[in-house]
Amino acid sequence: MAIGPPSLRSASIEPADVRAPSQAAWDKMTQDERMRAVMALPVATPVDVRPPEGDAYRKVKTGALQALEAFFRRLKQRVYVSSDLAVYYPNETRIVPELFVVLDAEPRDRTKWVVSAEGKGPDFVVEVFTSPEAGKEREAHVDRYAALGISELFLLDRTRRWLRGYRLPRPTARSYEPIPLEEGRFTSNVLGLDLTLEGPRLRFLYGTAPLPEADETITRLGAMLNEAVVMKEEAERRAVDEERRAVEAGLRAEEALKLAEEIKQRADEEARKAEEEGERAAVTEQRLAEALSELHKLKGWE
Incomplete structure (x- = not known):
């Protein structure tokens, strides 16, 4: 992470004199007058104020925004996170x-942020820029955010890949102090997170764990889905194999039973034949005995 004085993109501040009512004027307005005053404030940012920066610039902001939104949503905290939204101080x-x-703050959709209507301004700001500006411009922007009472400001130079942090030392202070870099990280007291850079990417860390961005979450979920599909297919294959083995085992058992029945039938048949042979032998033996007896009688007569 490079070290050096940052310079904020001048496009971060709207040069046109578009203003919300002063707090004194706001306090005197009726509810309808306040609503009309809010609706009259422009929503869109003119192209000459914030010219398009390209996909890489957009992805840095979008990734950080989605990571923070998901983090605070999981914690069920009332935290509003936005990007490139006009903020109107009195x-x-x-x-x-x-x-x-x-x-x-309620995390609902908005088209602009009017401090008087919302009751407070941003607590934490990140400005991303791609080209260096004059030192006096940087000083003007840092001083402006401090004067507005924004507790923490972080500046990210995506091209030169460095990050700087500033913090108001106390709520009533209107001058920033640099946030020290410790072990490659800046600590945000507002968010309770650390900030660091991974190449051009701004990462928020909770302890040692980086907050996943949407594309990383999608990739991880995709991998989990693929793993689940593979596991399901393997389970189905195992079920088919087990069913096939069970059928084969059943067929083998059926064949074995059939063979056993055939063997038993043959044994029964052999036993029956043996019994018949025994009966015939007994009859023959009896007849032979009778014949011998008759023969002896005949000899006696002689």
Whole structure:
């Protein structure tokens, strides 16, 4: 991670004098007047204020936003996370942070953030930029966020791949102090997370675990689905094999039973034949005995 003075993209601040009512004016308005005042504030950011930066720039913001949204949703915390949304402070020209977080705020869809209407401004901001600006421009932007009372500001230079963090030392302070880099990380007290860079990608870490981004979650779920499909197919193959083996075993058992019955039948037949032979032998023996007896009688007569 490179070290050096960062310079924030000047496109982060809307130069046109588009302002929300002052807090004093807001306090005097009726509910209907407040609603009309909010609706009158522009939603879109002019192209000359924030020109398109391309897919790589968009992916940095989108990945970080989705990771944070998913994290706080899992924790069931009321945290609002947004990107490139116009933020209106009382009687101030609007700012359009690349990424910002508001604690204790309903995470619903919005087209703009009006501080007077919402009751507070962003607590945490990340600005992503791709080209260096003059030092005085950087100072102006850092000073502006501090003056607005934004607790933490992080600057990411995607091209030169460095990250810087700033923090208000106390809630009433309006001047930032640098957040120290410790073991390659910056700690955000607002989020309770650490920030670091992985190449051009901004990563948030909870302890040692990086918060997964949407594409990583999709990839992981896809891998889990593939694994589940493979396991299901293997289970089905095992079931088919077991059924086949059971059928084969059943056929073998049936054949064995049939063979046993045939053997028994042959044995019974042999026994029957033997019994018949025995009976015939007995009859023959009896007849022979009778014949001998008759023969002896005849000899006696002689």
